[in-house]
Amino acid sequence: MLHLKLAQLRGEVTIAKKETSEFYSDLEISDKFKSYVIEKTNKLRKDALNLKQELVKLKTFVEEMPKQFAQYFNRAGTIFQHQTAAFESRSGNITALADEVAQLKNSLKEITERHALEKKRRQELHNTLMELRGNIRVHGRIRPLMEFDVENEDITSLGKPGSRSEVVVHYVDDENICVRTNKHNKVFEYERVYNSTEKQEAIFDEVQPMLTSLLDGYNVSIMAYGQTGSGKTHTMLGSHRNDDYNPSHDPHPDEGVIPRATRELFRLIEEKPVGTHSLEVSVVEVYNNDIKDLLSRDPNAKHDVVTGGDGQLSIPTVTSKPVDNVDSVMTLVQLGLKTRKESATLVHEHSSRSHLIVTLTVTTKAPSFFAKSFAAEPEGNTSISKKGVVGNLQTTNQQPVVRTKLQLVDLAGSECVGMSGVKGAALREASNINKSLSALADVLGALAEHRTHVPYRNSRLTHFLQDSIGGDAKLLILLCVSPAQRYITESLQCLGFGQRARQVQRGPTKRRLPSSAEKVAPENTQSRPNSATR
Numbered sequence: 001m002l003h004l005k006l007a008q009l010r011g012e013v014t015i016a017k018k019e020t021s022e023f024y025s026d027l028e029i030s031d032k033f034k035s036y037v038i039e040k041t042n043k044l045r046k047d048a049l050n051l052k053q054e055l056v057k058l059k060t061f062v063e064e065m066p067k068q069f070a071q072y073f074n075r076a077g078t079i080f081q082h083q084t085a086a087f088e089s090r091s092g093n094i095t096a097l098a099d100e101v102a103q104l105k106n107s108l109k110e111i112t113e114r115h116a117l118e119k120k121r122r123q124e125l126h127n128t129l130m131e132l133r134g135n136i137r138v139h140g141r142i143r144p145l146m147e148f149d150v151e152n153e154d155i156t157s158l159g160k161p162g163s164r165s166e167v168v169v170h171y172v173d174d175e176n177i178c179v180r181t182n183k184h185n186k187v188f189e190y191e192r193v194y195n196s197t198e199k200q201e202a203i204f205d206e207v208q209p210m211l212t213s214l215l216d217g218y219n220v221s222i223m224a225y226g227q228t229g230s231g232k233t234h235t236m237l238g239s240h241r242n243d244d245y246n247p248s249h250d251p252h253p254d255e256g257v258i259p260r261a262t263r264e265l266f267r268l269i270e271e272k273p274v275g276t277h278s279l280e281v282s283v284v285e286v287y288n289n290d291i292k293d294l295l296s297r298d299p300n301a302k303h304d305v306v307t308g309g310d311g312q313l314s315i316p317t318v319t320s321k322p323v324d325n326v327d328s329v330m331t332l333v334q335l336g337l338k339t340r341k342e343s344a345t346l347v348h349e350h351s352s353r354s355h356l357i358v359t360l361t362v363t364t365k366a367p368s369f370f371a372k373s374f375a376a377e378p379e380g381n382t383s384i385s386k387k388g389v390v391g392n393l394q395t396t397n398q399q400p401v402v403r404t405k406l407q408l409v410d411l412a413g414s415e416c417v418g419m420s421g422v423k424g425a426a427l428r429e430a431s432n433i434n435k436s437l438s439a440l441a442d443v444l445g446a447l448a449e450h451r452t453h454v455p456y457r458n459s460r461l462t463h464f465l466q467d468s469i470g471g472d473a474k475l476l477i478l479l480c481v482s483p484a485q486r487y488i489t490e491s492l493q494c495l496g497f498g499q500r501a502r503q504v505q506r507g508p509t510k511r512r513l514p515s516s517a518e519k520v521a522p523e524n525t526q527s528r529p530n531s532a533t534r
Ligand SMILES: Nc1ncnc2c1ncn2[C@@H]1O[C@H](COP(=O)(O)OP(=O)(O)OP(=O)(O)O)[C@@H](O)[C@H]1O
Pocket: 142, 143, 144, 146, 196, 226, 227, 228, 229, 230, 231, 232, 233, 234, 235, 348, 350, 351, 352, 353, 411, 412, 413, 414, 480
């Protein structure tokens, strides 16, 4: 029993020991918790203190807020008022500005119109002055860049500065051309300049008034001058194909001066009394310094310029065919073109190797006022000798007649022989072309400097054109220029030629008047045939 009691007590002691150790362990935890709680309490106290301070600040801020808000509101109100006032004044200004712009636009329109009118007037005065001085009218036409301008050129350098296809000839305005390179800028002034996009019609618009002059009794000459491939034939004829003349009533856009002038001439004649005007055409080329009749059965026969009794020049042996409509003229011109010397050069495929001269001679049965004005004209003022007689008078029933000439000239191209790549016979052609063109430049030089001797006879071309260049014809030179750098030497030469031509003053252009034979005795004087065909 005692043993049992001992074991029981021992069990109770073990349990008591275990409980005691658990108690100690709980006590330890509780101590830790206590210090944790103290620590947290301290922290919370600190936070509460901070919060209290924040709360004080917030309270102050909230107390201050209405005051600040009122201040902000006042400032915003003031700014709004300012902005509204500024906007109102600005919109007022915008309306005023819009009015001003509208007024300026109107004034600009007026000024532009006035300027155009003044320019036209100035041009008319200039033309009159030029006519009084006997100046040669010079126009410049820049052609577009063509495929053959860029041939054999590296694609990467096309049109680039310094490349041969770089555009160096520029249209400045309708009176000025500028040649611009890295070395120089040279400006050339002419009566009219056409840019590369201007159509054939624009050129003809300037030519058209000269045709009215032709029927008013003035001789007229229009010639295209320029380097090979610069657009002379394009300007004068239009297309190279010989069989593509457009016989329709309206001109084809591509048609050049020759078909357009012919068309216009017949239109003007149609407005005159029936049977008062008749027309003849001749087509001639100057090739290798020989004059060839392109309408003759023997186009290789040579012809010479002769001086008539009255000092007027003519080529009596050249075929002159009567024509009565534009188609018949163009058929004859096309016929002549088939014989004209043309060949391919390195510059372009259809290079004209001769100077082409199409002459339209108008014979006008002079109305009575012509005879009166002739009677009133002081001796020497008429461009026809009072002793001169016109060749075909018998056909006009002794009625006074006036003969005027329209000379349309497509000169062969001036060229640098190296560039055009010609050899042999072609080289001879080229050197003859260059010689005749330099003779033309010499003639203009002599005329410009009023030299006593003008070397017309140095070349058949200048001898043939003597009356047009140095006489009293209204002369228009159309300078054709290529825009590319590769032709710059020729372009400068051509533009310089034009400048020289502008300096020529030949005295007033003269109106053709009826021959004296008919005026003195219109009823009973038999006319004598004469080679003076003016
Ligand atoms: N203003 C232009 N617009 C369009 N094409 C043009 C113009 N001018 C010239 N051309 C073209 O350039 C080429 C050469 O022109 P064109 O034959 O008239 O030169 P050219 O001065 O008469 O030459 P050449 O003296 O060698 O006979 C042609 O194919 C022509 O159609």
